[in-house]
Amino acid sequence: MATADQVKALIRCHAEGDNTRFYAIAMQVAAQAARAGHGRFAQELRELVDQMKARGKALDAGRGPGVVPLAQPRGELTGLLTVGYPKTRIADMALEDPLRTRLERALTEQRQRERLREHGFSPMRKLLLVGPPGTGKTMTASALSAELGLPLFGIQLHGLITKYMGETASKLRVVFDAVQSTRGVYLFDEFDALGGERGSKNDVGEIRRVLNSFLQFLEQDESNSLVLCATNHVGLLDRALFRRFDAVLQYELPTPDIATRVMKGRLALLDTTGIDWEATSSLAKGLSHAEVALACEQAAKNAILKHSTVLHDSDLALAIEDRRGTHL
Numbered sequence: 001m002a003t004a005d006q007v008k009a010l011i012r013c014h015a016e017g018d019n020t021r022f023y024a025i026a027m028q029v030a031a032q033a034a035r036a037g038h039g040r041f042a043q044e045l046r047e048l049v050d051q052m053k054a055r056g057k058a059l060d061a062g063r064g065p066g067v068v069p070l071a072q073p074r075g076e077l078t079g080l081l082t083v084g085y086p087k088t089r090i091a092d093m094a095l096e097d098p099l100r101t102r103l104e105r106a107l108t109e110q111r112q113r114e115r116l117r118e119h120g121f122s123p124m125r126k127l128l129l130v131g132p133p134g135t136g137k138t139m140t141a142s143a144l145s146a147e148l149g150l151p152l153f154g155i156q157l158h159g160l161i162t163k164y165m166g167e168t169a170s171k172l173r174v175v176f177d178a179v180q181s182t183r184g185v186y187l188f189d190e191f192d193a194l195g196g197e198r199g200s201k202n203d204v205g206e207i208r209r210v211l212n213s214f215l216q217f218l219e220q221d222e223s224n225s226l227v228l229c230a231t232n233h234v235g236l237l238d239r240a241l242f243r244r245f246d247a248v249l250q251y252e253l254p255t256p257d258i259a260t261r262v263m264k265g266r267l268a269l270l271d272t273t274g275i276d277w278e279a280t281s282s283l284a285k286g287l288s289h290a291e292v293a294l295a296c297e298q299a300a301k302n303a304i305l306k307h308s309t310v311l312h313d314s315d316l317a318l319a320i321e322d323r324r325g326t327h328l
């Protein structure tokens with residue numbers, strides 16, 4: 001039988017995700033059991049370890065080739081982009097059907113990209129995400145990266161332009177070299193920073209130059225990465241930009257139905273059987289997904305602090321009103 005130390009070591013390995021050591025200890029336990037005359041238990045344990053190892057291998061293979069584990073951007077890339085490995089799934093998002101369909105289509109094309117390429121087609125991979133703040137653009141980038149098992153790289157364009165005034169175009173080249181060499185989801189946020197006259201008069205020339213190089217890099221890019229550009233201000237973008245993308249995805253404030261789904265998702269751990277969702281979602285009208293989610297978190301925290309797991313209409317209404325106060 002396993003000793004107390006072995007059980008503790010197993011739990012530690014599990015928590016740290018150290019599968020190799022986990023299986024080694026399990027095999028040790030099996031060997032001891034065999035010596036102690038528990039042949040059947042030893043045999044079962046060995047079989048179980050073999051099965052689990054095989055399953056782990058199959059899972060790794062399923063994530064597909066080209067997944068580059070990259071902990072931190074190095075060298076020239078430091079300070080230009082951030083990297084993350086999100087866990088959000090498309091199923092975690094409350095989406096209108098047309099948008100969900102388009103995202104799923106983008107995923108299918110990515111997963112089947114070899115087949116498409118064999119027939120001379122390129123998978124959809126340059127997407128423009130447009131819509132008000134808090135409506136799920138960044139969340140979409142996270143979900144696409146998690147679904148494809150790819151790292152998510154973030155580039156704040158406005159920050160890049162102010163930080164590297166005069167050198168922005170050469171920094172962009174470094175970023176697009178990474179797009180080429182490391183397959184990932186690249187999210188260029190605040191894309192409108194390139195589109196308008198947002199900066200002071202002196203910036204305008206620079207922004208124009210940066211925009212032109214960006215468009216050139218985007219056009220030339222035939223990598224296997226996904227390039228997403230997000231903006232809150234569609235008005236600031238030149239319409240001619242749109243055709244550089246494989247698809248333009250529109251994000252809107254949530255309908256009452258979508259708001260309800262965001263709320264249910266956020267409050268899944270509480271008892272919400274008493275909530276009148278229709279009334280509550282109409283209170284949330286005009287708030288973004290993010291604000292609705294924050295109101296729910298507030299209401300949930302209030303309930304937990306009162307040692308209750310039951311949420312009432314009034315609790316939620318109060319949190320939404322609070323959020324609206326912050327919003328206005």
Ligand SMILES: Nc1ncnc2c1ncn2[C@@H]1O[C@H](COP(=O)(O)OP(=O)(O)O)[C@@H](O)[C@H]1O
Nearest residue numbers: 093094133134135136137138139262289290293
């Ligand atoms: N479609 C959605 N479904 C569920 N939650 C959402 C959705 N969109 C946004 N949220 C919530 O709002 C937060 C902020 O959304 P985000 O994607 O950052 O918005 P933005 O459009 O400004 O990039 C998310 O972390 C999530 O909690």
Ligand SMILES: [Mg+2]
Nearest residue numbers: 137138189230
């Ligand atoms: Mg965002």
